[in-house]
Amino acid sequence: MAVFDQNKADLLSDFEQSLKELTFPALPVIENLTEIARENTDVADKILQLIKTRIAKSIPDHKLASLYLFDSIVKKIGPPYNILVGDEIFEIYSNSYLLVNDKTRQRLSNLFETWKNTKSKGSNSPLFPRNQMDKIERFLQQANKSKSGNEGDAYGSGSGSGPGSGFNTASSTAPSSTHTTPGSTPSLPNKPMLMDHSKSTLTNASLIKDIDTLIPFSQNKLRNNPSDSKLQERINALSKLRTLLASQNMSVKELQTIQDRLRNIMQQEFGSSGSSTPTGMNTIPVQTPVPVVATTIHSSLSSSTSPSQSNIANEFFNMLIASGLVKVDQSLIPGSHPKYELKFPRIIKTGSVGNSISSASNSALERLLYGAKNGLTGEIGKTSSNMNNINNNTNTNTNGGVVGFETLKNIELNKLNVDPKNLQKFISSNKPSSVSISLLYDSKPSKCGTCGKRFSDDENGIQKRRLHLDWHFRVNKRLSSNTSTTGGKGGIIQSRNWYLDGYDWVKFKDENLLEYSTNGADSANAMNSLSLSSSSKASTPTPGSNSNNPNSIDGLLLNDGRVPFVVIPTNETNMINKCQICQDQINATYDDDSGEWRWVNCIKAPGEGKNSRKIFHATCFLEANKKRGADGDLNVKVKREKI
């Protein structure tokens, strides 16, 4: 019994996932989901609910796809779906219509026309109740009237949604001010309703004022619906904008760009709640949006990622779109791929908060791009959460309200009240509360998509998470570059290190092993230089033990993880060589992969010719160089000489 229920639960959660991935009307996906709906009519109500939620909550540009799916299901399957939706059809339809751009509206109009002529499958009754259809009819008439009334308006030109403007024009007819009461016909505006159209009034301060109106509204909504992560993201995006506005002087163009983001957020805010708009929004229709930095992402993104990853990627994109960092332009031909542009706010120079956010965002985006291009799936999901955390960070800075994990843990441990005199009793009879158990899980809500490690949402956790993701990224890049250059698994040439001796182990700090180590970050930037491996770097040199520390002989490697070597010229007859520094004999090693003979762990003396026999142990060279340096800096790096 339980298994049956679970199967259904899984099915629904799969369905929900697929819905999230349905950002444009992809025929195979719609057909597939329709089939699933057909086979699972026992949970029709739940499936319908998922679709309705998706239609209501997705961003305007994605609504059409789920509406098409909805259409496909009610037409091809009919009962029980069209019956169940019944009296809600007007609300679903009109709410969506209000939020989409003109092009999509035209499609929705066409869709409505088809409904008029469709019968409920297997019967002769209409697809939807008569009264609902009539309501939609009247609604569309009014909408068209108000639209044609606006057409002569100087600001009506925003209706064009050609490449480069699709995202911003979504609000050009400004339906967001519409007062919508569920179940009743909304009165569409007869005049353009957002005030203060003149560009001269558009200032930082006026936009901040708008944000200040929006934030409490959104926060209030969040209180009623604390699990709505989209809402949280929106608040974060707003806070971020406010920070930027408060600290920067901006050009009119920049202000316009920001204002457009704001309008978009506003649309979603009121689109999903159906409540009224706060007044006082500065609004200018923008004819030419001004991306400060524009990079075209090829639409191969969605096809190059695996399904589970692309889902996360899409969520990430939704969020970026919502925050205005990514501009979407989608031609609404079914099956066509949307085009994305990145828009980095150039702005930020002062204000450390804004600065760190910006650079982090950029690197997140860069990583995303990198991942998309190289098929490094897995990175995407993590950058997504990374981004999310950055936003949360902003939120924390603005509102100052996140309880740190450490605090949470201490509160909970104190509550547990472990009696040190009777541990046995506690161990045998305590019934751990879900709160205390959640210390092990949800109290650190961000879980790494690659390794499962959890991170808290407090500043410490955010920082660690960022380093962790960077580290995964570096490791994956290195592992994959090692693999690709030599074509196959054999390309990764690395070996286990020797263990530390007692003295070094006692002095060792494990932070040098971890992604939080700054050494790791350094080495990522210095792929072509030599440095000591982490173990010997961390071991403290001791008088006497220094010269024969085994790790300083064998721990030396190039920063991309390979052991340095000198290829022996093919015309060389004497395979035995010696180190110019320590005079030790160096024997040749044959490398099966390359078919080369090599002097391993060696580098050629700087400035020596191709056939020179003058070589050093890499370690000897590093040691010698270190001694030459004024201080005995352990982290001294030597440029790898051209060989």
Place this chain on the structure above:
Amino acid sequence: MKSRRQHLLSPFISAAMSVIPGFSTGVSTDSDIVVDSGSKKFTELHIPSQSEWRVEIPFQTVLKLNVVSGIAEIYGTELPNNVEMTFSGAKISIYAPQTESNTGCTIKYTTGIKKSNQSGMSSGSNGSENEITEYISEEESSMVQNINLHFVLESIRQQTNEGPRVMVIGNSQSGKTSLLKTLAAYALKMDRSPILVNLNPQEGVYSLPGSLTATPISDMFEVESTNGWGNTTTSGVTFHNPKQPIVKNYGFEKFNENMDLYKYQVSKLGVAVMSRLEEDAEVRQSGVLVDTPALTIKDFTIIENIVSDFEINMIVVIGNERLVIELRKKFRHKVNNPLNIVKLTKSGGVVEVDEAFVRNLQQQTIREYFYGTLKSPLSPYNTNIDFKDLVIYKTVESSEFNPSLAFLPSGDDFTPEVDDSDMMDEGNGNRKSNEFSLDKYYSKVEEPDASLLSNTILAITQLPANDKSAKNLMNTSVMGYAYVSDVDDAKKKMRILLPVPGTLPRNILIVTGIRYIE
């Protein structure tokens, strides 16, 4: 509520068999695993909240699994969601912890056979030994006590500036190691990094069998690797953060094969660990978790030694009421220095492991030391070496040193004549060092040959060349291990496999009683 199911394997056939270049030893590595991409049939399985899915995967079999939804953990280490994980030669328990929603977790899995074993299985097998065995078991009570114990340890960490130093005692296969893994993994989730001490030489923890180790657990366990431990540092990058153990040589897999040496090495490891705690505030605050071989009250001297060497302040006894009572009686005197003795009931889920499985695991551990894991493969290095360049010792078995002792019950009435004060005193150890005798521990091998060395594991000591001090030999730790793949008695040479490329960096070696067959 146990239902046992057997799964038949789909006969996978691999198009391409990948062999690590440069090593024609015929060693099978994880990259030989058949990965069937086309017809992979996944079985989906729901694990109810607070239940455990126990699965036994034979060594020739590969299990690939994905956590589809919910939270799944293996001995406290959470698995990533929607990431394919690979297991082979393992008995694992995937637990669905109690969460707010209490919906458990859903996994999907598929099985295959390692390519290298498909042809080699000639012994008239019908394949049944390659089938996985799996069942779901309700595990609420034992997991609750583990969580409670974790909270006890974490409150100690919170309230004092010295973390708890815990020793776990129990019969063989009572779940000691699983408990410690869970406690370490949970501690890690509290942002701690306790030192995990392994005093059970049967298992190599971040090392080979025959060793005693201490390892700060500063990052997650790598559940897919042999025994679920993971990597130590390498010359390059690894998929997971590596660990950095200190390794002491013991050389046998049973603690009572040379109790003098065992106790000696335990005490030296204790010195290293206590010194590390002095130096490293983070580790000190996190505490120490000590795993032990199957000790009984007869081994009280060993228990007492461990308690004093690691300044243990909590003993956790698994599933042995009588031992709890005896220990409380014997440790009554420790009132000024409180020693808590608590007991846990044995988890019903402890899997019985037979001798053959233990052997195979040991072999797999050794292979992993040289060749790495699937996610982080390593390249070892073959080299030839002359006996004349080496100083070779071997570990003495108690029975060799004094045959009469071999017939005593383990640990009973056998107190080694070791002057502890002298041994602990490294700084001015000259006082008695001339009198110090190696006899009970190591003997020098004057004429190394194939009969002694073939297929053995050599411990490479940290000692500088030509260090003749017996004391230093006793106090050194292990720098690494070499495997003797071939011995040429006529030429007085041997071929060894080293983890690190290059020449053998040290020439003082100890022959262990651990063997490996490639």
